[in-house]
Amino acid sequence: MYQEIKVKSFRLENGFVFEEVTVGLHTFGKPNAAKSNIVWVCHGLTANSDVCEWWSGLFGEQRLFNPDQHFIVCINALGSCYGTSGPSQSERGQFALLDRFPMVTTRDQARLCEAVRIQFGIEQIYTLIGASLGGQQALEWAVEMPTAFKNLVLIATNARHSAWGIAFNESQRLAIQQDPTYGDGQLDGGLQGLAVARTIAMLSYRSYAGYVQTQSELSDDIVQDFRAASYQRHQGFKLAQRFDAYAYVALSRSMDSHNLARGRKSISEA
Numbered sequence: 001m002y003q004e005i006k007v008k009s010f011r012l013e014n015g016f017v018f019e020e021v022t023v024g025l026h027t028f029g030k031p032n033a034a035k036s037n038i039v040w041v042c043h044g045l046t047a048n049s050d051v052c053e054w055w056s057g058l059f060g061e062q063r064l065f066n067p068d069q070h071f072i073v074c075i076n077a078l079g080s081c082y083g084t085s086g087p088s089q090s091e092r093g094q095f096a097l098l099d100r101f102p103m104v105t106t107r108d109q110a111r112l113c114e115a116v117r118i119q120f121g122i123e124q125i126y127t128l129i130g131a132s133l134g135g136q137q138a139l140e141w142a143v144e145m146p147t148a149f150k151n152l153v154l155i156a157t158n159a160r161h162s163a164w165g166i167a168f169n170e171s172q173r174l175a176i177q178q179d180p181t182y183g184d185g186q187l188d189g190g191l192q193g194l195a196v197a198r199t200i201a202m203l204s205y206r207s208y209a210g211y212v213q214t215q216s217e218l219s220d221d222i223v224q225d226f227r228a229a230s231y232q233r234h235q236g237f238k239l240a241q242r243f244d245a246y247a248y249v250a251l252s253r254s255m256d257s258h259n260l261a262r263g264r265k266s267i268s269e270a
Contacts, residue, residue: 001026001027001028002024002025002026002049002050002083003024003025003026003027004022004023004024004025004083005022005023005025005116005119006020006021006022006023007020007021007023007112007115007116007119008020010111010112010115012102012103012104012105012108013105013107013108014102014103014105016102016103018085021078021084021085021112022083022084022085022089023075023076023083023084023085023112023116024049024075024076024082024083024084025049025073025074025075025076025083025084025116026049026050026051026052026072026073026074027071027072027073028051028052028059028067028070028071028072029066029067029068029069029070029071029072030071031071031122032071035071035121035122035123035124036124036126037069037070037071037126038070038071038073038122038124038125038126038127039065039070039071039072039073039125039126039127039129040072040073040074040113040117040125040127040128040129041055041059041072041073041074041129041130041134042074042077042109042113042128042129042130042131042133042134042135042137042138042141043074043076043077043131043133043134044131044132044133044134045132045133045248045251045252045255046239046243046248046251047134048076048080048082048083049074049075049076049082049083050074051072051074052067052072059072065127070126073116073120075112075113075116077109077133077134077137077251077254078104078108078109078112079101079104079247079250079251079254080247080251081243081244081246081247086101086244086246086247086250087099087101087244087246087247087249087250088187088244088246088247096187098183098185098187098189098246099182099183099246099249101246101250103253103254103257104250104253104254105254105257105258106133106136106137106139106140106254106255106257106258107140107144107257107262108254109137109140109254110137110138110140110141110144111144113137113141114141114144114145114148117148123148124147124148124149124150125148125149125150126150126151127149127150127151127152127153128141128142128149128151128152128153129153129155130153130154130155130157131154131155131156131157132155132156132157132255133157133251133254133255134157135154135155135156135157135158136157136158136161136255136258138152138154138157139154139157139159139260140258140260143260143264143270158258159259159260159261159267159270160258160259160260160261160267161255161256161257161258161259164204165204165255165256166256168200168201168203168204169252169253169255169256170256171197171200172197172198172200172201172248172252173197173249173252173253175193175196175197175200176190176193176194176196176197176245176248176249177190177193178193178196179191179192179193179194179196179245181193182245187244189245189246190245190246191240191245192240193245194236194239194240194243194244194245194248195233195236195237195239195240196236197236197245197248198235198236198238198239198240199232199233199235199236202231202232202235211228214231215227215228215231216228
């Protein structure tokens with residue numbers, strides 16, 4: 001079930017204060033009497049809170065995490081375009097911030113999750129699952145609130161975002177910013193740049209061997225309109241149909257900020 005809740009006076013690490021944050025989230029199932037069946041998911045960069053839709057192999061009826069047995073929670077990240085306050089949302093009668101949306105760190109993301117946990121009255125989460133950006137967020141949350149989780153499942157993530165990952169993200173942002181409609185004040189600005197950004201991202205999600213195995217030509221006579229080229233265009237088009245360029249910039253910057261050692265001496269100390 002989709003719902004929205006409000007978090008008042010939410011302060012970011014950089015000092016920016018949201019008078020009110022709208023948090024869009026999905027819940028599935030119900031807490032048991034002891035509230036010991038809570039499964040919380042932190043989604044990846046361009047995913048949303050409907051975890052039973054995009055992760056149907058793991059969440060749903062007759063799956064490992066079944067709403068009949070678990071209370072499943074997933075909130076949309078701060079800065080996304082799926083219900084939680086973000087660059088393209090107008091809040092409390094104010095204009096959308098678009099490219100002026102403040103920097104949100106993964107630590108900020110974790111603290112928003114904590115605010116929602118408190119509102120829900122959840123003492124301990126049985127399993128916290130995070131993938132990619134969501135895994136970074138889950139790590140930050142677990143470091144800040146180590147007794148709040150019984151199990152932690154991390155997928156395709158890190159304790160500190162790498163220089164390699166930051167470089168890929170910056171190249172994607174540069175592609176978006178080269179779109180003349182980005183920053184023009186329109187909510188749908190930058191979509192062509194977003195499509196190009198996604199094609200750059202695909203090179204980091206896939207390997208040389210993966211492209212050779214799945215996108216090689218079956219005929220030696222092909223000289224244009226290659227499968228690999230079509231695949232790249234298709235992936236870019238798909239994302240531009242469902243996502244937002246301003247949210248992509250905001251969330252990729254959030255990913256780049258990730259470093260468990262910041263303010264904690266070292267990663268091992270954290």
